[in-house]
Amino acid sequence: MSRISDEPVVLATGGAGFIGSHIVVELLNNGFSVVVIDNLVNALKGNDGGPKPESLRRVEKITNKTVTFYNVDLLDIDALKSVFLKHNIVCVIHFAALKAVGESCEIPLTYYKNNVMGSINLLEVMKEFNVKKLLFSSSATVYGLPQKLPLTEDHPTGQGCTNPYGKTKYFIEEILQDLCASDKTWSVVALRYFNPIGAHKSGLIGEDPNGIPSNLMPYIAQVATGKRAELKVYGNDYDTLDGTGVRDYIHIVDLAEGHISGMKKVMDKAFSGWRVYNLGTGTGYSVLQIVHEFESASGKKVPYSIVERRPGDVASSYADPTRAKKELQWTAKRTLSDMCQDTWKWQSQNPNGFKG
């Protein structure tokens, strides 16, 4: 198989999903050429079932640029190698993962195989092709039960990581640190996301979960459109301002801009080794604060009832984003109102997500 082009490209694994597609928009807008591989487990094929998923067709519409796409699963090493043979990949952004916390407790082996083995396959192929620059999509879940808030990057990880999904992110971070320690020619930046919500301001792309949303914001949005009857608030007896869970919600486009800053770091010839950054706002909001803000933004009522706590939930989690500000010159800019308004625009314009 021969190389299609010598043009330097960024490979985005899982780039057709909610997080990946928003980052691909920013990459294209910042002049990068992008190749996406995705097994489409979390993204929808084109309306006509054509080769390119709908989310990427809309990314092309937003940016007026082209994305190269391959329907490849990281567990298929030969298919993965074929992409590296065809393209001059200079950096990889690794989004591909199963990410439903509750589901991971039901099918842990699937999560470990897909997330951890898939990552090891990717790293082995990168090594074979001498591609040693990686931006890794990690998660604040690796912090487990916060011992001190706000969470800094040197807070212990792994302890109290109560679900297989969060453990896969922790294990992959550990694998990456060991790899960097064994081979100083790797440059790896891990970005620990807090709670990404919102959508691109065009309303063309957004979060489109399969089935019943497990996360708060997509569930609220579906209640607002009438697709769901009411929100179940998982407990109001936490030690927080109103008893409901507090999280650090970050606008998906702020998160995407954080990836551009991370890319500059990982591509910097003066950088090598391992570095991890929190991508959060530093401000926590409770479930009920989110509900009220969304009602203001959408003009829709969001009926809810208080139910039992969800197993594995922590009371509060929010970031100390100082390191990213200092070292990446990045801070989140968008407000909670922006997050709710942009979510509502996406949801109200696409009540069935990408299903049309």
Ligand code: WQD
């Ligand atoms: C937020 C708050 C719930 C739904 C998880 C993963 C994290 C990332 C984001 C993948 C909590 C409450 C929720 C509902 C509710 N996922 N809630 N009713 O659990 O902070 O983080 O998703 O990368 O890694 O751990 O996000 O949106 O599920 O919950 O009351 O129907 O909303 O109890 O307090 P979470 P979430």
